[in-house]
Amino acid sequence: MPAPPDILELRDRLKAWLFEDALPLWWNVGTDHARGGFFEKLTLDGAPVTLPRRTRVVARQTYVFAQAGRMGWAGPWREAMAHGLSSLTGPLTRPDGLFRFSIDEAGAPVDDSAQPYEQAFGLLALSAARQALGPGHGLESLAQRARAAQATLIGRPDGGVHDDATRTAPLRANPLMHLFEAALAWREAGDDGGWADLSNRIARLAREHLIQPSGGLPELFDLDWSVLPQAEVEPGHQFEWGFLLLRHAALADNEASRQSARMLIALGERAGVDAERGVALMALGQDFRPVDRTARLWPQTERTRAGALLASIDPDAGWPIARAGAESLLRYLATPRPGLWFENMEADGSFRDEPSPASSLYHLVGAIQALDEACLKASS
Numbered sequence: 001m002p003a004p005p006d007i008l009e010l011r012d013r014l015k016a017w018l019f020e021d022a023l024p025l026w027w028n029v030g031t032d033h034a035r036g037g038f039f040e041k042l043t044l045d046g047a048p049v050t051l052p053r054r055t056r057v058v059a060r061q062t063y064v065f066a067q068a069g070r071m072g073w074a075g076p077w078r079e080a081m082a083h084g085l086s087s088l089t090g091p092l093t094r095p096d097g098l099f100r101f102s103i104d105e106a107g108a109p110v111d112d113s114a115q116p117y118e119q120a121f122g123l124l125a126l127s128a129a130r131q132a133l134g135p136g137h138g139l140e141s142l143a144q145r146a147r148a149a150q151a152t153l154i155g156r157p158d159g160g161v162h163d164d165a166t167r168t169a170p171l172r173a174n175p176l177m178h179l180f181e182a183a184l185a186w187r188e189a190g191d192d193g194g195w196a197d198l199s200n201r202i203a204r205l206a207r208e209h210l211i212q213p214s215g216g217l218p219e220l221f222d223l224d225w226s227v228l229p230q231a232e233v234e235p236g237h238q239f240e241w242g243f244l245l246l247r248h249a250a251l252a253d254n255e256a257s258r259q260s261a262r263m264l265i266a267l268g269e270r271a272g273v274d275a276e277r278g279v280a281l282m283a284l285g286q287d288f289r290p291v292d293r294t295a296r297l298w299p300q301t302e303r304t305r306a307g308a309l310l311a312s313i314d315p316d317a318g319w320p321i322a323r324a325g326a327e328s329l330l331r332y333l334a335t336p337r338p339g340l341w342f343e344n345m346e347a348d349g350s351f352r353d354e355p356s357p358a359s360s361l362y363h364l365v366g367a368i369q370a371l372d373e374a375c376l377k378a379s380s
Contacts, residue, residue, distance in 0.1 A: 025339035041355035059121035060362035066128035097145035120178035127185035159201030215267035235272025236299030301367035
């Protein structure tokens with residue numbers, strides 16, 4: 001059955017914004033063509049904000065342009081992706097194959113630490129480039145080296161990951177989630193069975209330890225995976241983990257992951273959305289009462305993405321979530337300069353006057369791509 005007509009219209013509006021406004025702006029203005037890498041932010045009138053270049057931003061922008069090519073953007077996605085890869089595999093890579101946290105404009109290290117968040121996004125960018133370019137470019141060997149070095153330095157036998165080599169608490173769900181995302185992407189793009197093993201271990205860890213009987217997935221854990229008292233529940237991550245577990249369910253034919261995903265998404269929708277504003281909130285307590293009523297952009301993208309993928313197995317449950325998420329996104333994109341976005345909605349519904357961070361384009365592309373793929377699948 002084809003996607004509902006209003007979903008198709010939302011997809012078309014979001015895709016047009018991405019292709020006609022956002023991608024050209026972030027390539028022409030948001031890219032440092034002289035010194036390499038990408039600017040961290042653009043002000044709402046389109047001026048670059050100069051800050052140290054973080055691996056996560058360079059990797060995310062590299063991913064964005066690789067995915068844009070796969071989605072059919074006719075712009076210079078190959079050139080933009082190669083521009084990002086030159087920084088990611090050059091000055092942002094340490095001698096041991098891991099990705100350092102940040103460099104300055106000249107390419108010198110600012111923060112040489114190898115944090116799990118940076119490793120996850122470095123791996124994700126390499127997987128996207130491999131999918132865009134195909135085999136034969138040495139990208140998987142770079143990813144395998146980084147995966148092995150990370151496992152040695154900060155990995156755990158159960159698939160978890162520490163913040164650093166001290167291996168102290170807390171354990172954080174967020175970087176583990178993005179490592180799961182990278183492992184799933186490489187499971188699709190690569191030839192090494194180690195990616196399937198890693199994604200299976202993280203999925204099992206999520207199902208057996210991270211997801212609580214209530215359906216909530218808190219952010220912080222002790223070394224035995226017991227939930228820390230100060231841990232919050234982020235609705236955006238309910239949707240994001242749900243999306244990733246749905247992907248794992250499809251790739252691994254795993255019904256347990258599918259059921260866990262549905263539980264996470266259902267709780268995010270039930271407890272994490274402000275009905276009056278129609279947006280996903282930033283954070284809840286473990287009792288699911290709001291503790292931060294700010295509504296950042298990225299939870300709206302993850303709500304859209306989760307709903308779109310859920311629609312492929314349960315249209316009645318998935319399309320309403322995707323519709324609500326996509327409608328909310330259009331409000332964040334209504335900036336004076338097309339191609340930018342408001343990052344934060346206050347509790348009163350107003351938007352903060354602040355620069356658009358480059359890192360959020362990754363979330364937007366993920367949502368639009370998922371919505372596009374769901375519409376195409378429904379019509380096939």
